[in-house]
Amino acid sequence: MRHIKQSLIFLFVLGSFSACEEVIELDLENGEPRVVIEGIITDQPGPYKVTISKSVDFYDKNDFPAGTGATITIEDSEGNVDTLTEVEEGVYETNTLEGVVGRTYHLTVDFEGKTYTASSRIPEKKVSIDSLVYEFEEESLFYGEGYYVTCYFSDIPEERNFFRLNLFVNGAPYQYEVDDNMVEDNNFNLIDDKFFEGNQLDWEFFSDLAAGDSVYVELHNLDEATYDYYTTLVEVIDGGGMAPSNPITNLSNDALGYFGAFSVDKASIVLEAE
Numbered sequence: 001m002r003h004i005k006q007s008l009i010f011l012f013v014l015g016s017f018s019a020c021e022e023v024i025e026l027d028l029e030n031g032e033p034r035v036v037i038e039g040i041i042t043d044q045p046g047p048y049k050v051t052i053s054k055s056v057d058f059y060d061k062n063d064f065p066a067g068t069g070a071t072i073t074i075e076d077s078e079g080n081v082d083t084l085t086e087v088e089e090g091v092y093e094t095n096t097l098e099g100v101v102g103r104t105y106h107l108t109v110d111f112e113g114k115t116y117t118a119s120s121r122i123p124e125k126k127v128s129i130d131s132l133v134y135e136f137e138e139e140s141l142f143y144g145e146g147y148y149v150t151c152y153f154s155d156i157p158e159e160r161n162f163f164r165l166n167l168f169v170n171g172a173p174y175q176y177e178v179d180d181n182m183v184e185d186n187n188f189n190l191i192d193d194k195f196f197e198g199n200q201l202d203w204e205f206f207s208d209l210a211a212g213d214s215v216y217v218e219l220h221n222l223d224e225a226t227y228d229y230y231t232t233l234v235e236v237i238d239g240g241g242m243a244p245s246n247p248i249t250n251l252s253n254d255a256l257g258y259f260g261a262f263s264v265d266k267a268s269i270v271l272e273a274e
Contacts, residue, residue, distance in 0.1 A: 041261040047093040066090025070111040077104040118259035129267040146208030157198030162227035164220040165189040211273035225250040226260035
């Protein structure tokens with residue numbers, strides 16, 4: 001059994017992944033405005049959203065102009081095509097599309113005279129959460145006093161897998177205190193199974209919780225392109241590069257953002273006092 005410790009990542013990201021949707025605001029390089037497209041398909045019930053905006057200079061306020069009037073279609077590998085509806089400025093929703101494990105999804109966006117495309121596949125085999133457990137820890141050098149939750153799941157042998165884990169406490173993303181301010185955890189708990197092939201994994205959320213807290217965890221089984229996007233997004237926001245840069249994207253025609261498809265498994269517990 002392998003034990004994976006979470007390192008705290010301080011990210012400035014809007015939205016959560018509850019109900020399988022999120023909006024990510026990027027700090028981008030200076031230059032001419034570029035189209036930013038973000039969308040996901042999961043095996044959970046839709047509708048699914050695609051958002052379009054335009055980038056701003058790295059040092060400008062993160063107020064991204066909405067991309068209105070686009071024509072967006074998503075086609076799956078079974079030939080099903082859905083034309084999305086713009087439900088508010090820059091936000092588009094599917095109407096009939098279903099996310100199915102093992103299918104590939106092709107996104108086409110026609111916007112301001114240019115066409116942008118991307119593809120992503122929900123992995124063939126869905127990984128499920130085996131269990132959630134918790135343990136009370138006394139105050140120490142490494143722990144604040146409280147309850148700590150660990151998620152167990154089993155990696156698929158002889159197959160490269162990529163995962164993201166999201167933690168929600170009492171119906172909202174976990175919050176922790178930094179310099180007397182509460183900061184929202186944006187759930188970039190990313191795992192590449194390269195060194196854990198075929199093993200049961202146990203991921204401890206480094207979050208000191210209290211008795212009575214309700215804990216909800218999502219396990220996302222990603223394709224490699226989506227994993228790479230999230231990994232480089234963390235590096236950009238966390239200042240890991242020598243200079244501002246943009247995350248890796250699977251979109252064509254010089255667009256920023258990403259289009260991802262993945263499966264989701266969920267589990268929840270209520271922490272009881274010992």
